[in-house]
Amino acid sequence: MTAMQAATDSSVEVEVFGQAFTICGTEVPDYLPEVAEYVEAMMHDIAERNPEMVGTRLAVFTALNIAEENHLLKTKLADSNRERRRGHYTKRSHEQRLLAMVNDKSLTAKERHEALHDLGRLRGYLRAPKSKKPSRNRFLR
Numbered sequence: 436m437t438a439m440q441a442a443t444d445s446s447v448e449v450e451v452f453g454q455a456f457t458i459c460g461t462e463v464p465d466y467l468p469e470v471a472e473y474v475e476a477m478m479h480d481i482a483e484r485n486p487e488m489v490g491t492r493l494a495v496f497t498a499l500n501i502a503e504e505n506h507l508l509k510t511k512l513a514d515s516n517r518e519r520r521r522g523h524y525t526k527r528s529h530e531q532r533l534l535a536m537v538n539d540k541s542l543t544a545k546e547r548h549e550a551l552h553d554l555g556r557l558r559g560y561l562r563a564p565k566s567k568k569p570s571r572n573r574f575l576r
Contacts, residue, residue: 451475452493477501530557 536550
């Protein structure tokens with residue numbers, strides 16, 4: 436497959452499965468030749484597995500395979516975003532519970548202090564101090 440830039444910035448010439456296509460637009464992305472290479476590779480893969488499939492039928496099956504990949508990736512991304520948001524809300528609700536405990540005057544001072552300590556650790560304010568080990572020989576440093 437070859438991909439050549441046309442004379443203008445608003446068009447790209449690509450070749451897919453032996454046919455040349457000129458893609459025009461106000462903004463043609465730089466990655467379009469890579470997309471055309473991917474489509475061609477997919478078409479060759481399907482044609483190898485199904486030698487009787489040619490022409491429009493091959494193009495439609497290729498489009499269906501790419502659409503399925505796209506759908507699966509979108510679903511996976513949406514699930515990932517949903518999990519990330521769920522984690523954020525869980526952390527936030529935990530912070531709110533700890534803050535309510537800190538402000539609850541009916542709890543003992545020790546319980547309120549522990550809640551405040553946990554809240555600080557959750558927010559990243561409390562980190563373990565770096566240990567300073569004294570050297571065995573106080574003259575060597």
